[in-house]
Amino acid sequence: MFAVLARPVQRRAFTHSARWISQKPSSGGASSNSQAPKEPAPETPETPAAETTSQSGAAPSLDFAPPEVEQQAPKERERTGARSSKGTLSASEKRRQNMGMVSFGLLGLSMGLGLFYAGRDWEEEELKEMKLKREHAPQGRWNRTKERVGSVFDYFNKPAWTELLPPPYPPPHQKPYTLLISIDDLLVTSTWDRQHGWRTAKRPGVDYFLAYISQFYEVVIFTTQNYYTAIPVLDKLDKYNFYITHRLFREATRSINGTVVKDLSYLNRDLSKVVALDTDPTHYMTHPENAIILPKWKGDPSDKGLVAMIPFLESIAIYKPTDVRPILEAYHGKDIPIEYAKKEAEAKERHIEEWKKKSHQISNSSFSSMFGISQASSTPRGQPPPTYLEQKRAEAQRQYLEEQKYLEANRETLDKMLQQEQEAMAAQAPGSLFEMFGQGKKPEEAAAAAIAAAKQEQGTGQSQSGAQAVPVQGSEKKA
DSSP, rough: HHHHHHHHHHHHHHHHHHHHHHHHHSTTTTTTSOOOOOOOOOOOOTTTHHHHHHTTTTOOOOOOOOOHHHHSOOHHHOOOOOOOOOOOOHHHHHHHHHHHHHHHHHHHHHHHHHHHTTTTOHHHHHHHHTTTTTTTTTOOOHHHHHHHHGGGGHHSOOOOOOOSSSSOOOTSOOSEEEEEEEBBOOOOOOETTTTTTTEEEEOOOOHHHHHHTTEEEEEEEOOOOOOOHHHHHHHHSTTSSSSSOOOOOGGGEEEEEEEEOGGGGOOOOGGGEEEEEHHHHHHSSSGGGGGEEEOOOOOOEEETTTTGGGGHHHHHHHOOOOOOOHHHTTTTSOOOOHHHHHHHHHHHHHHHHHHHHHHHHSSSHHHHTTTTTEEETTOOSOOOOOHHHHHHHHHHHHHHHHHHHHHTTTTTHHHHHHHHHHHHHHHHSSSSHHHHOOOSOOOHHHHHHHHHHHHHHHHHHHHHHHHTTHHHHHHHOOO
C-alpha cells in the first residue's frame, strides 16, 4: 500500500520538475540538462498562466524586469555615478567667458554712441558734399541718423556718375542753353485698345518740336525709365540722332526719402542756363526754379500743348538772358503759352506805336531818301517792320525747312549708313562669354581678331564722321 501511495507522490514531483525546467531559460544547451533540478518555486497566482503557456507550446516572453527594478524612480535608474562638470570650469575658460562678455558690451556701447553721433545736425561742408540744400535735407535726429547710415549704400540711391554730361563743346559749337525733356506723358504715352493691346503713342507735333527747338538748345532727354525700355522709343523719335544731344536714364537719378529725383547738381552745366520740362514736380524737388511742370498728355490726338511751348522757349534762346530762373519763376503756376502770348502781343503793340511815331516825323519818302533813310526792302510800304523776335523766328523756320528738305532728299543714304553702323557694332559685340574674355581661341587667332576689329573700328569711325558732317554743317548755318 505504501508503494501504491508513493507513485502519485513521485508523479506529482516529476510534474513540478518538468514545469520548472520549461519555465527556466536555457543558458548552456545540453549542459543545463546535466544540472540537478532545484526545488520548484512555490506556486503563485501566475502559475496557471505559465502552465497554460508551456502546454500550448509557445516560447515564454523574456522582456521582463524584476519587480524591485520596475518600482524604482526613473532618475535613480538613469544615474551613472559620473561627476557633473557644472561649476567646475577652469580658470582659463572663465577668463575667456569674461572677455567675451566684455567685448560684446563694448561693441554695443560703441554702436550706441555711433548712432547717437550720427543724429547730429547737418554741417555746411557735409551738405555741400551731399549736394543738398538744408531745406531739402532730412530733418530730425532719427531721419539724419537714417540718412547717414544709408550713405553706406550710396551706390543705390545716388547717380552712377558725379558728372552726368560731358564737358560742353567750345563756344562756336555749344548751344548756350540746355533743355531737359522727360518722356513719359510728355512726348509719348501708353494707350490700349482691344484690337492692338498696349501701344506707345507719339504726342501731336513731337517731331516738329524736337527738330525746331534743337536749333536753340542742347536737347537732353532725362527720363526715369531704364535704358532698355527708353532707347527704342528715342530711336523712333530721333532716328538719325540729329536733334537729341544726350540721353540720361534711371541710373542718372537719385533717391531722396524714397522719391526718385533728377538732381541737377550732378548735371555738369551752368544751372542759370538750364530749363527742364517735366510732368511730375517731385522729379525736380531739389531745383524747382529750373523746372516747367506741364499737364500730362493722356493721348488726346488734338492736343497742341507741346507745340504751344515753342514761342516761350525760343524767346529765351533769342533774347539770351543771363539767368533763366527768374523768368521761369515769374511764370510759375501759370498757363505759360497763354501768358506769354499776351506778353508778346503787348510787345508787338508797343513796337507798332513806336514805328508810327517815327513815321510821322518823316512825312515823305523822297525827303528821307535825300538823307539816306529808307525802309527795309522786305517790308511792304505802309507796314511796320518785323520785331527782332519775328526776324529770328523767320530765320529759324527757314533753317528747319532746309533741314527737312535735306533729310527727304538723302533718306536712303542715311538709312544705309545707319544700317552699316549697326552691323559694325553687332560684329564687334562678343557672341559668348568665352569671346568676351578672350577664351576659346588660340593666341594668334585672338591677335588676328583684335587687329581686324581695330581696322573695322577705324573704318566705322570714318563713316561716323561722315554721317556727323550733316549736323555740324547745320549748326554752322544756325550760327
